[in-house]
Amino acid sequence: MGGLAGELRIKVGNMEPACCECNHGGTIADTLFLKRLSLTSQVSSARVRYPAAGGEGMIRKFATIPGFSFSSAVLATILMGIAAVHAQQTPAQQPPAAAPPQTQQPSDTQQSSSSQEASEEETSRSRRNKPRNYKKWSFNVGGGASLPNGTTNTYVRAGGGVGAAGAARNYSKYFGLRLDFQFDNLPLRTSALQLAQAPGANTHAYSLMLDPIINLPVTKNWGGYLVFGPSFYHRSGKLDSSTAIPGSACNGFFTWWGHCFAGSLPISGNFLHSSQNEFGENFGAGITRKIRPNIDFYAEVRYLHGKHGGVTTDLRPITIGIRW
Numbered sequence: 001m002g003g004l005a006g007e008l009r010i011k012v013g014n015m016e017p018a019c020c021e022c023n024h025g026g027t028i029a030d031t032l033f034l035k036r037l038s039l040t041s042q043v044s045s046a047r048v049r050y051p052a053a054g055g056e057g058m059i060r061k062f063a064t065i066p067g068f069s070f071s072s073a074v075l076a077t078i079l080m081g082i083a084a085v086h087a088q089q090t091p092a093q094q095p096p097a098a099a100p101p102q103t104q105q106p107s108d109t110q111q112s113s114s115s116q117e118a119s120e121e122e123t124s125r126s127r128r129n130k131p132r133n134y135k136k137w138s139f140n141v142g143g144g145a146s147l148p149n150g151t152t153n154t155y156v157r158a159g160g161g162v163g164a165a166g167a168a169r170n171y172s173k174y175f176g177l178r179l180d181f182q183f184d185n186l187p188l189r190t191s192a193l194q195l196a197q198a199p200g201a202n203t204h205a206y207s208l209m210l211d212p213i214i215n216l217p218v219t220k221n222w223g224g225y226l227v228f229g230p231s232f233y234h235r236s237g238k239l240d241s242s243t244a245i246p247g248s249a250c251n252g253f254f255t256w257w258g259h260c261f262a263g264s265l266p267i268s269g270n271f272l273h274s275s276q277n278e279f280g281e282n283f284g285a286g287i288t289r290k291i292r293p294n295i296d297f298y299a300e301v302r303y304l305h306g307k308h309g310g311v312t313t314d315l316r317p318i319t320i321g322i323r324w
Contacts, residue, residue: 143161148314151256153314175212175215181208196239201240210231233306246269248264249265301317
């Protein structure tokens with residue numbers, strides 16, 4: 001290797017193949033290298049001012065390095081090619097690695113939506129299973145005494161016995177519909193018996209009432225309620241006997257008794273029994289006191305009014321009892 005500085009000169013006569021030792025039956029790479037050397041020998045005196053580009057220039061540079069064989073140059077070239085191929089393939093393999101998070105997003109969304117639906121179902125179920133703070137059905141039974149009013153008070157004395165029973169369908173803690181049946185004993189006054197010319201008698205009234213009920217809870221143990229609505233009354237009675245003359249003029253008692261026609265008693269003498277139906281209304285109020293977890297004590301007062309053909313029945317029953 002000689003020549004001026006900055007110049008590359010290859011002397012063919014002094015180079016030998018790195019492997020196979022001038023054996024022209026060596027590898028394909030050795031054969032190509034020898035052909036290159038033969039071409040180079042023809043222009044042995046030519047000066048190369050600029051190194052060759054690409055891999056050829058690299059081989060020529062490696063050939064000028066002492067102790068660097070052709071096999072080493074081939075090995076370095078192969079390694080560089082493998083590194084270049086690996087560098088080109090590595091970015092192409094990166095996108096699949098980022099794919100799993102994208103594929104997991106729908107599953108996460110589905111899980112969140114399913115969990116949300118489950119929570120909504122649990123909430124609606126808890127609402128449906130929420131216990132009621134009132135009884136759907138309630139029943140009552142009681143007794144007391146009746147105070148007559150109006151025209152009835154003229155002929156009936158106070159203190160007649162009362163018996164009552166009822167059932168209520170509650171639609172909420174505060175509102176329901178109540179049906180009551182009530183029996184009122186109506187003992188006649190002595191003055192009424194004298195007008196009837198009878199030694200004795202008995203009379204009573206049956207009441208059927210359908211009322212809305214408004215419950216008014218005050219404390220845990222105390223409460224109240226209001227009732228009002230239409231009612232039906234059946235009043236009946238019987239005189240033990242009577243000395244009244246059939247066809248004679250009626251007095252006020254027989255008018256209230258219901259057996260006065262055209263201002264006179266029936267000629268048939270059928271005026272000992274009384275039976276008449278009346279429609280009217282009722283309203284009342286009561287208080288309650290809890291005595292057991294499912295049993296209340298109650299006390300109520302009502303006003304009953306019925307009318308038919310100008311004849312009225314007016315009562316104020318007072319009842320105490322229990323409801324459950």
